[in-house]
Amino acid sequence: MPKVSVVIPHYRDLAGLDLCLRALARQTYPAADFEIVVADNNSPEGEAAVAAHVAGRARLVVVGEKGAGPARNGGVALTTGAILAFTDSDCVPEPEWLAEGVAALPAFDFVGGRVTVLVDQPDRMTGAEAFERVFAFDFKTYITKKGFTGAGNLFCTRAVFDQVGGFRAAVSEDVEWSFRARAMGLRLGYAPRAVVGHPARHTWDELWAKWRRVNAETYRLYRERPAGQLKWGLRSLALPLSAVAHTPKVFASDQLTTLTQRFSAVATLFKLRFWRLAHAFHLMRQGRDA
Template identity: 50%
Template sequence: MIVPHYNDLNGLDACLNALMAQTYPRDRFEIIVGDNNSPVGLDAVCQLAGGRAKVIHAPIKGAGPARNAAVPHARGEILAFTDSDCIPESEWLSEGVKAMEHADFVGGAMTVLVPQDRAKNGAEGFEMVFAFDNRSYVEKQKFTVTANLLCKRDVFTHVGEFRTEVSEDKEWCLRAGDMGYKIGYAAKAVVGHPARADWEQLRKKWQRLNAEGFALFKQRGGKSLVWLLRTWALLPSIPLHSIKILTSPALNGLDEKLKACGMLIRCRLWRFVDGHRLLMQ
C-alpha cells in the first residue's frame, strides 16, 4: 500500500490505523509512506509511523512524485494507493484485490467524511452531494481517483509513473486505457475522504483541479472552443444541480440544503471566471 504524505501527522496516524485494521492477512501486505519534505521533518514522520510503515523521502513536490518515490520500495505484485488524509474501510484491500481478478486496475467507492456532532456548513454540504462520484468516474470516464486505486505492478511499470502539472489520476488511467489495459470498479472497496471544511479549501481544490484539468485537456489535443463551451455550461448547471441538492438525502433540513446551494453558486461562478482565465493565459 502506497501513501503520499505532506505535513499531516494526525491524518497520517488515522490512515495508518485504518490500514493496520484491514481484514486482508497482515503478512501479505506492507505500507510505504512517501513523505514529501514535510516541515515537521522526516524523523517525526518515521517516529509516528513506527513499525506500521516504511517511510521514504520523496524530495520532488507533489503527491504524484511522492507515490512515484515510494513504488520502487514496494515488493508486492499489486500496488494499492490511498492518501494520508483518507480512511480506508476494513474490507478495502480484500475487496480491491478481489476485483483485480477481472481488471488490470480498479477504483473503489469513495465516501465523504463530515463531523457528526453538528450541522454541515455550505462547503461540507456541497461536497456531500458532489464530491468523489468514483463509480461514475470509472464507468463513464474510465479513470479513478488515486485515493482509491489498485493496479498490477507490471501494469504500473508498463504505463509509467504519475505525471505532474496535469490531473495525475485521470492522466495515468487514460494512458493505461490507451495501452489496452482494462479498468474495473470495486463497489465494496471503500475509502473515506474528509470534506473540504470551508470556501477557501474548496477554492484551492478547484484552482488545482481546473489548472491540472486544463493542462490535460490541452495535452490530449483539446480545442479551445470545446473548453469554452464546457466553461459556459457551468452557468446552466447551477439551477439543475440546485435541484439535486434540494432533493438530496445526504443533507438534513432546509438550512443545510440552502447553504450548500449558496456554495454551489459561488463555486460554479468562480470556476466560470477561472476557466476563461486559463484559456486566455
Template identity: 50%
Template sequence: MHDSADAPPTGLVSVVIPHVDDLANLDRCLALLAGQTLPSGRVEVVVADNGSAAGLAAVRAVAAGRARVIDAPERGAGPARNAGVAAARGDILVFLDSDCRPEADWLVRGLAALGGADVIGGAVRVVAENAAAPTPVEAFELVFAFRNDLYVARKGFTVTANMFVRRAVFEAVGPFRNGMSEDVEWCHRARAGGYRLAYAPGAVVAHPARRTWDDLVRKWRRTTREAYLLARPGGLRVLPWLARAWLVLLSALPHALKAMRAAEIGPLRDRLGAARVLLRIRGFRFLEAHRLAFTRQEAAR
C-alpha cells in the same frame, strides 16, 4: 484488451501513501490499515513524504513501525506516488491518500475486484466532521465530491485516493506525470493500452469533506489548472475548453436542484447552504477556466 484472471491476485500488497504535513490524519489512516482483515503478512505500507515541514524523523515517529517512510523530494502527488512505487516490494500496488479512512475489509474487497479487471477504483464516502451540523461547504461536498462510481463509469478514470493495480500493469503503463490531473491522465493511458478499468463499490474508504470556502477554492484552483494542462487547449483548441466552462456554469441550476433533493443532507438549511456553495463554486470555476485560457493564450503569442 488484456485478459484478466478470475481469481483475486496473490502475493505481497504494497499500500502507497503520499504525505505532506498531515500527521494526525496519517496516524489515523495507519491505525485503520493495521486493522485490515487481510493477513498482515501480505501487506506492506510505504509512506512517501513530500517535504513535510516537521521533517522525516517526525513522520517516522508517527509511522512507529506501521509503515516504511521514504523521502520523495520532487514536489507533487504524482512524483510522491512514483517514489513510493519505486520503494515498494509488492506485486500488487494500492494507492491511498493520507487523509483516507479505509474500512476493515477494504483490501480484501479491492483485491477480489482486481481478479476481474486490470485497474480498480474503490468507493470514496465523504464524511462531515459533525454529521448533525455540516458547514455549507461540507454539505456541498457530501453530495458532489469524490463520485468515483461516476468517474469510472462515465469519465474513464479512478481517483488515486482508492486505486488497485498489479505492478506489471503499472510498469507497462508508466509512472504518474506531474503538473496535471495525474489520476485522469494515467487511467486514460492505461485504457488506451487496452487495460480494463472497473469499479468496486465494496472497497470503501471514507474521506473528510472540505469545511471552508478557502479549502474549496484551493482545490478547484488546483484541479482547474491541472485539467487545463492536461487538455493543452492552444490555438483553436481553446474553443472546446471554453465550451466546457460554459457547460459547467449552465449545469449549476439543475445541480442546485439536485442538492435540494439530496438524501446525503438533512435539514432545509443545509440543503440551501449546499446549493449556494454550488452556485458560487461553479461561477469561480467558470472565471478561472477563462482566466487560464486567455492569460496562457496571450503568453504564448
C-alpha cells in the same frame, strides 16, 4: 494470498496520516500479506518527525520532487508487492478495503473503489461540507461514465503499473494515468465494496484551494489535446448551466437531512461554478498555469 503494497503520498498532514495508518492496521486482509509505504513529499516538519510518526507501522521514503504523482512513484519504487493499492494520507480505509479491492482485480486490469465523505458534525454542516457530501468523490460516476479513477482508491497489479508507467507531475495525475491505461486497452472496473472515507472540506477557502488546483491541473491536460483551448472554453461556459442542472441532485440526496443544509449546498454549488468559470478564463488569459 498475493502480497499487496499500499502506497500513501504525504505532505504536512501527520494527524490525517495517523488516522490512515490506524485504519490500515484494522484491515481484514492478513497483516503478513501487505506492506505500507509512506512517500513523504519533503514535509516542512522534517524527515525525522515523519519517520517517528510512522515508525513500526510503515516504511518511509522522502521524495523531493513536488506533487502527489512523483510521491506515489517514489513510493512504488520502494515496494515489493505483486499488487499495488493507492490511497491518500487524509483517507480512512474501511476494514474490508484491501480484501475487496484485491478481490475485484481478477475481472479487470485496474479498479477504483468507493469514497464516502466524512463530516465531524452531520447535524451542523457548513456550506462546503454540505456541497461535498453531495458532489465530492463520486468514484462510481468517474469510473463508469468518465473513464478514470482517483488515486485515493486505486488498485492495479505491478505488471500493469510497469506497463502504463508512473504518474505525471503538475496535472490531474490520476485522470491522466487512467486515460493512458485505457488507451493501451486496459480495462477499468468499479469495486463498490472497497471503501475509503475522506473528510469534507470544512470552509470555502479549503474548497476554493482544492478547485483552484484541480482547475489548473485539468487545464494543463486540455492544452495538450487537439483544439484543447476551444474545448476548455466551451466546457467552462457550461459551468453555470451545470449548476442549474445539478440543483435537483441536492434536494434528492440522502446525504443531507435538512432544508438549511440543502439550500446551503445549492448556494455553494452556484458560487463555486461561477468562480470556476472566472478562473478558467483567467488561466486562458494568462497563457500559463496560474
